[in-house]
Amino acid sequence: MELLDRYLQAVKFWLPKAQKQDITAELAEDIHSYIDEKEGELGRALDDAELAAVLKRYGPPVFVAERCLPQRHLIGPVLFPIYRFVLKLVLFVYLVPWLVVWISLVAFVPSYRAAHPGPELIKTLSTWWNLAFYLFGMITVGFAVADRIQAKSKFLERWDPRKLPAVRDRSRISRATSISELVTDALFALWWVGVLRFPAVYINEGARVLWTPGPVWQTFHQGFYAPILLLLLAGMAMACFNLVRPRWTRLRLGIRAAINGIAAVLLGLVLHAHWAEVYAQWMAVTSRAAAVPKTELLADWTNITIFITLLIAAVICFSSCLYHVFRIIRLNEGPQVTHKP
């Protein structure tokens, strides 16, 4: 029976301390009873091969130990759908766009490749990988903790149907959306015409750092001053109108699609002109006290951030244009159907 003792010892290894003796003793008794029955049928003791076959029937020790314990999980079925939703949100709203921008830079911007030759290029992706790892890890740990709290307090069971969100009316323009558009466009327009300015910031040792428009930005600003201002004014006018008449019509969707489409084209033109110079001088960073290499590094980061921001803005404007065109096609201007009891 040495084989059986070895088997039970292996099972015991995977069991929690408090239940080791109890579960192993009961399992041993079950196996002994089965062996007794087999030996009774055969009229002799089992040999090693037959005993091994019996143990194989019971399964690998780790599986047997796991099956003998109550079901255990990190995130249970109650919170799992929410956990999955949050992970998907992080993946598609943050990590995938980040990766798309990185791939675009690598594929289409020679200066980016030149600035990060060979393995350096892969190293730039390590930020993404670390970010993904930390985000997924933190979310998982957060939900595992919430699962334990939920198991004790049952906080998810205290819900009120009256607090569920209202039925979504896709034709209605929310007041919050219109106000946020108006404020954003107004702030951007004020900055564009020079009323608002970049603030100076203070870095190490109290050194004052100033961002001033670089040559590329000045060319861009002069060349696109009027069209961008007109787009912003059109956006603000539309946001005001939407506040008064908060329903999408084909005309308004068309105007929104046109604004976004023109913005995408303008941004595309700018990016195309400076495609080969990812560190183009959009902004100049100056500081009297800060060390020169630090200022240059800050300038590089500023300029690549502007480049990536413009790239993302172009993609968003283009997608938004397509989305609004799609909505024009799908828009049902008739009365909304509601469920009645």
Added chain:
Amino acid sequence: MRRGCLVLAVLAELRTEQYGYTLRKSMADHGLAIEEGTLYPLLRRLESQGLLISEWREENKRNKRFYRLSTDGGVILEQLLAEWRSIKASLGGIL
């Protein structure tokens, strides 16, 4: 469905005191084969819920854990049986 039926079958079988292996054999003889990996956690759960009582005792020179239905277990078994009969009657009407 099988999981619910197993609970009912185990409680019903344990109206008579039995240990794990004989319980498993008895259920298999009635056509409800159950793996030890399913049975023992179920027995432990039912015991922790107060529906079963267990006791280690020596029989044929070996220590065995005997299970039997508790008083609360008897009440629950009656409720489950009533529910089972009601479902059976309803399904009989549908099928």
